[in-house]
Amino acid sequence: FETVLAPAHRVSIAGLARTRDRLFINLMDNVRGKVIACDRTADGWSLKRIALPDNGNVGISHVEHFGSSVSFSFTDFLTPSSIIWSDDNGETLQTVKSQPARFDASPYVSEQFEARSKDGTMIPYFVVRRRDQKGPVPALLYGYGGFEVPLLPGYAGIRGKLWLDNGNAYIQANIRGGGEFGPAWHQAALKGKRQNAFDDFAAVAEDVVRRGITTAAQLGIQGGSNGGLLTGTSLTQRPELFGAVIIDVPLLDMLRYTELPPGASWIAEYGDPSKPEEAAWLAAYSPYQHIAADAAYPPVLLMTSTADDRVHPGHARKMAARLKEAGHGRTLFFEETEG
Structure with a gap:
């Protein structure tokens, strides 16, 4: 066994998913959702946070187990539930579906x-x-x-x-x-x-x-x-x-x-x-x-x-x-x- 990620104080693991080449860990960090992409390298595990919005509720909604794409669910107090698609490395994020907004959140x-x-x-x-x-x-x-x-x-x-x-x-x-x-x-x-x-x-x-x-x-x-x-x-x-x-x-x-x-x-x-x-x-x-x-x-x-x-x-x-x-x-x- 080897440790990929050890949650710090006030951090808990909410879910796990994998694509063909990467492991994704869904964290709840001080009540804010985060996703970490984990790559296995010769020197151990390399961890990178996916650049999803802060102060929200994040989940991993779908992964291609034998492919390279992953989708995340996201909502917060001012953002309706949405699905965000990402390529395997997390560099590209695109909202592909969202519930309609019921009020103007900009103020x-x-x-x-x-x-x-x-x-x-x-x-x-x-x-x-x-x-x-x-x-x-x-x-x-x-x-x-x-x-x-x-x-x-x-x-x-x-x-x-x-x-x-x-x-x-x-x-x-x-x-x-x-x-x-x-x-x-x-x-x-x-x-x-x-x-x-x-x-x-x-x-x-x-x-x-x-x-x-x-x-x-x-x-x-x-x-x-x-x-x-x-x-x-x-x-x-x-x-x-x-x-x-x-x-x-x-x-x-x-x-x-x-x-x-x-x-x-x-x-x-x-x-x-x-x-x-x-x-x-x-x-x-x-x-x-x-x-x-x-x-x-x-x-x-x-x-x-x-x-x-x-x-x-x-x-x-x-x-x-x-x-x-x-x-x-x-x-x-x-x-x-x-x-």
């Missing part, structure tokens, strides 16, 4: 920053905003942080047309619990370490205010499923950081989540509330149990679906009822009833 820029979390860990996040932004603007912060699922740059026409084009900013946080940096990043917010994900999200919220991108009053947060747990916990733990909270198809009663299907299948991620030690982890943050009548919560929108077969709508229903019972009148609840 906007995608930037990456880092926030220092409570334990000192640096948390990367992306900001998409106008190039000529002067002063703080309304901003939406999105997060997930679970199940080793990475949040990667991606295009959304509706976000550009309805949010960015109205002068607002979009922020995407790569907090622990996700898969951005491999299994260790996921395990750093697993079970009894779940609080790390919540601290990371709060750190990003504080950092965008410190940088003057937005203010706490102008900052809304959104997350769905496990991300709904994230925003629900953010509401109860750090309500002063946000001006509005969207909690979509969430888990919220973590002391009984295994009783609502298919919650029992997620014990490996969150822990087992029937075990006293693990119930203590869950009780420390479970949003439903932490609603306080005397707290100054921002406006809340809870959304769920009657037909959701992943997260039971009972979580959102109970949370909306408890918020209203505690006197928090700025609570909206929407349940989609399909079929």
Whole structure:
């Protein structure tokens, strides 16, 4: 065996492919996609980065195993999904197919920053905003942080047309619990370490205010499923950081989540509330149990679906009822009833 490439800190291998003469390695480098072309020489392996755009999500979509061409998929916050063809040496790059653009991206820029979390860990996040932004603007912060699922740059026409084009900013946080940096990043917010994900999200919220991108009053947060747990916990733990909270198809009663299907299948991620030690982890943050009548919560929108077969709508229903019972009148609840 011989080492072709050893990923550095915050670099993970996302895929491999080969043509007749070369090996291509798809990397995720600090949440930005890259492709490395590898040539076997008499002196070992020669590595060269393919000159694809930065700050995007890159994949190897097709290779000629007995030929010399390779195609890459590419998207970012401002670029629709496209296929880029390259010759074998990566010198020639040509976009051969692209989804239609849904908004004019030229006024906007995608930037990456880092926030220092409570334990000192640096948390990367992306900001998409106008190039000529002067002063703080309304901003939406999105997060997930679970199940080793990475949040990667991606295009959304509706976000550009309805949010960015109205002068607002979009922020995407790569907090622990996700898969951005491999299994260790996921395990750093697993079970009894779940609080790390919540601290990371709060750190990003504080950092965008410190940088003057937005203010706490102008900052809304959104997350769905496990991300709904994230925003629900953010509401109860750090309500002063946000001006509005969207909690979509969430888990919220973590002391009984295994009783609502298919919650029992997620014990490996969150822990087992029937075990006293693990119930203590869950009780420390479970949003439903932490609603306080005397707290100054921002406006809340809870959304769920009657037909959701992943997260039971009972979580959102109970949370909306408890918020209203505690006197928090700025609570909206929407349940989609399909079929």
